[in-house]
Amino acid sequence: xxxxxxxxxxxxxxxxxxxxxxxMIIGYIMYRGLTQISWEFLSEKxxxxxxxxxxxxxxxxxxxxxxxxxxxxxxxxxxxxVYFVEYSKEGRLVRIIRxxxxxxxxxxxxxxxxFGFAFFVVFLGFGWSVLSGGLSVSLMILPIxxxxxxxxxxxxxxxxxxxxxxxxxxxxxxxxxxxxPCCKNGILTGLILSxxxxxxxxxxxxxxxxxxxxxxxxxxxxxxTMALHMYILAAEGISQERAFATAALLVLIILVINGLAxxxxxxxxxxxxx
Amino acid sequence: xxNNSNAAMxxxxxxxxxxxxxxxxxxxxxxxxxxDILKNRVTALIGPSGCGKSTFIRTLNRxxxxxxxxxxxxxxxxxxxxxxGRDCDVIALRKKVGMVFQKxxxxxxxxxxxxxxxxxxxxxKNKRKLDELVEMSLKQVALWDEVKDRLHKPALGLSxxxxxxxxxxxxxxxxxEVILMDEPTSALDPxxxxxxxxxxxSLRERYTIxxxxxxxxxxxxxxxxxxxxxxxxxxxxxxxxxxxxxxSNSKTEEYITGRFG
Numbered sequence: 001x002x003x004x005x006x007x008x009x010x011x012x013x014x015x016x017x018x019x020x021x022x023x024m025i026i027g028y029i030m031y032r033g034l035t036q037i038s039w040e041f042l043s044e045k046x047x048x049x050x051x052x053x054x055x056x057x058x059x060x061x062x063x064x065x066x067x068x069x070x071x072x073x074x075x076x077x078x079x080x081x082v083y084f085v086e087y088s089k090e091g092r093l094v095r096i097i098r099x100x101x102x103x104x105x106x107x108x109x110x111x112x113x114x115f116g117f118a119f120f121v122v123f124l125g126f127g128w129s130v131l132s133g134g135l136s137v138s139l140m141i142l143p144i145x146x147x148x149x150x151x152x153x154x155x156x157x158x159x160x161x162x163x164x165x166x167x168x169x170x171x172x173x174x175x176x177x178x179x180x181p182c183c184k185n186g187i188l189t190g191l192i193l194s195x196x197x198x199x200x201x202x203x204x205x206x207x208x209x210x211x212x213x214x215x216x217x218x219x220x221x222x223x224x225t226m227a228l229h230m231y232i233l234a235a236e237g238i239s240q241e242r243a244f245a246t247a248a249l250l251v252l253i254i255l256v257i258n259g260l261a262x263x264x265x266x267x268x269x270x271x272x273x274x
Numbered sequence: 275x276x277n278n279s280n281a282a283m284x285x286x287x288x289x290x291x292x293x294x295x296x297x298x299x300x301x302x303x304x305x306x307x308x309x310d311i312l313k314n315r316v317t318a319l320i321g322p323s324g325c326g327k328s329t330f331i332r333t334l335n336r337x338x339x340x341x342x343x344x345x346x347x348x349x350x351x352x353x354x355x356x357x358x359g360r361d362c363d364v365i366a367l368r369k370k371v372g373m374v375f376q377k378x379x380x381x382x383x384x385x386x387x388x389x390x391x392x393x394x395x396x397x398x399k400n401k402r403k404l405d406e407l408v409e410m411s412l413k414q415v416a417l418w419d420e421v422k423d424r425l426h427k428p429a430l431g432l433s434x435x436x437x438x439x440x441x442x443x444x445x446x447x448x449x450x451e452v453i454l455m456d457e458p459t460s461a462l463d464p465x466x467x468x469x470x471x472x473x474x475x476s477l478r479e480r481y482t483i484x485x486x487x488x489x490x491x492x493x494x495x496x497x498x499x500x501x502x503x504x505x506x507x508x509x510x511x512x513x514x515x516x517x518x519x520x521x522s523n524s525k526t527e528e529y530i531t532g533r534f535g
Contacts, residue, residue: 168369
């Protein structure tokens with residue numbers, strides 16, 4: 001009885017501690033950063049390497065690189081997961097591919113960055129650009145997307161597939177019209193995790209997107225993401241205040257994306273099942 | 275004239291099963307099954323759990339294709355064509371041979387979307403035609419009055435019995451010739467079971483029905499023919515009356531009198 005209560009107290013304390021640490025970090029960033037955020041900060045170009053002015057090009061750069069990475073990785077990741085779960089027989093090829101994706105997930109990002117620099121930037125000649133960065137980062141998020149889609153596919157009951165096939169639907173129709181719609185939430189979760197991964201990345205971005213402080217007008221322009229901007233502001237001692245302001249904004253953006261995703265998934269759930 | 279009346283009296287064969295063996299890897303689940311399933315009749319498959327009834331019924335629309343370790347030998351002819359033959363189109367087969375499962379399995383979509391799923395797959399795009407099909411199919415399973423105001427609500431919100439009737443309606447909407455039912459009432463309460471049974475008697479005129487059931491009274495109430503399975507073999511197949519009143523095999527008698535199983 002006493003043991004039980006002790007255990008309960010310890011678990012409770014530790015979970016509160018986790019929450020407290022998280023709240024402290026966010027609170028501190030907001031405290032240091034929110035006061036700095038103004039309309040000018042959001043809408044103007046940086047001046048003096050970011051010491052003055054705003055971060056508008058950096059916001060656009062972040063969205064651009066994230067968008068490109070998702071456009072590249074999402075279709076490939078979802079298709080790969082569908083292949084693994086729905087089509088492939090558990091054989092050697094699948095095991096090898098799966099091992100590779102797992103290894104890919106564990107590779108330190110700086111190595112992906114070096115590879116992206118050598119391959120996309122130099123060898124393929126894309127230069128420091130949104131495209132090089134998007135491609136490199138998509139390598140990082142591919143395992144996340146594959147894994148979350150696979151997990152979602154596995155939760156779809158066999159009886160749905162049987163129901164569809166028994167009506168004379170083909171395998172593809174069954175997958176596309178019945179199974180995948182059931183996985184929307186899981187896929188959405190994977191996308192959110194991926195976005196988090198991309199917007200938090202610095203090493204890969206520095207090596208593949210460069211760090212130009214201008215609004216990227218095409219896929220082949222260099223730009224800067226918010227995380228990289230923060231890194232440079234802090235590491236080169238340009239402006240602590242601006243670094244915290246950027247951090248606060250990034251946290252806000254991530255919260256908004258999470259919120260939107262929750263709303264979307266509730267909508268989808270409402271229209272489909274219970 | 276004479277031929278016609280003859281044909282009316284002796285129904286055609288829908289499925290002709292000869293020497294069917296089925297293996298799950300090394301385990302043999304069906305042994306030399308021979309059976310004729312007649313058109314527009316209700317055939318009930320009875321027998322203890324694990325005797326191969328479900329495996330057998332899932333062979334008729336090639337649902338066992340989903341299980342990679344299944345090996346099948348022997349022949350199953352549907353309207354004269356071998357369903358394992360190279361020129362058999364499994365999609366066309368499943369369109370003609372519908373299936374209702376043990377546990378109701380409506381898709382997590384609306385009632386309406388559940389019904390039109392099959393017809394749409396097979397190319398029906400006309401909205402009016404689809405609406406008609408929905409109404410017709412739901413009326414056939416006596417579900418129309420209960421759900422006509424909630425056609426666009428999630429099907430998973432219906433009761434178990436309603437869900438099962440929806441699944442039957444979904445199957446009918448594809449206009450099959452045969453309906454395979456794998457213990458369709460085993461997950462339902464007695465009232466819902468009664469409704470499904472009434473439904474089956476109304477469907478028997480237009481469809482060939484093959485039903486797996488654990489409930490012998492059910493087999494007795496609804497079927498024309500009954501086939502008794504034991505350990506993967508068909509012990510005997512006969513008119514339901516004959517099976518229940520005067521079985522020719524002692525094992526059948528033991529089973530239906532409740533001495534085992």
